[in-house]
Amino acid sequence: MDSVSQKYQLFADNVQQLRQRGMGRQNAHILVSANTTVSLKGEWLEAFWCDRCQKTEWYYVKKTGERAYHLSLAPSRLWQQVAGTIDPRGNPSVGEFTRKQSRRLNYNSSKSFRFYG
Numbered sequence: 001m002d003s004v005s006q007k008y009q010l011f012a013d014n015v016q017q018l019r020q021r022g023m024g025r026q027n028a029h030i031l032v033s034a035n036t037t038v039s040l041k042g043e044w045l046e047a048f049w050c051d052r053c054q055k056t057e058w059y060y061v062k063k064t065g066e067r068a069y070h071l072s073l074a075p076s077r078l079w080q081q082v083a084g085t086i087d088p089r090g091n092p093s094v095g096e097f098t099r100k101q102s103r104r105l106n107y108n109s110s111k112s113f114r115f116y117g
């Protein structure tokens, strides 16, 4: 498949998302209570052109090895974990989200970012 977008990095902002990725309970609670947004390394959203459907499809991509990736169709809730302010599908709920997100990003522009994964 051909990529037709940039990679949209995913971020975790709650304890459960961090714990699912192997972070210890205490560390996860500390980061979240400090209002730290944690970048999920090796996980992103990316659009690909699908020849069979003749349309662009958004995938959740997870790097699982040096050259191995796991792709699954991106559920819309994942857009809540994306940094950025795009509305690629013209979906009203996504648009609503991006407006909120851009406000949140502006509001939190000085908060710290940590990398994990």
Ligand SMILES: [Zn+2]
Binding pocket: 050, 051, 052, 053, 054, 057
């Ligand atoms: Zn398809």
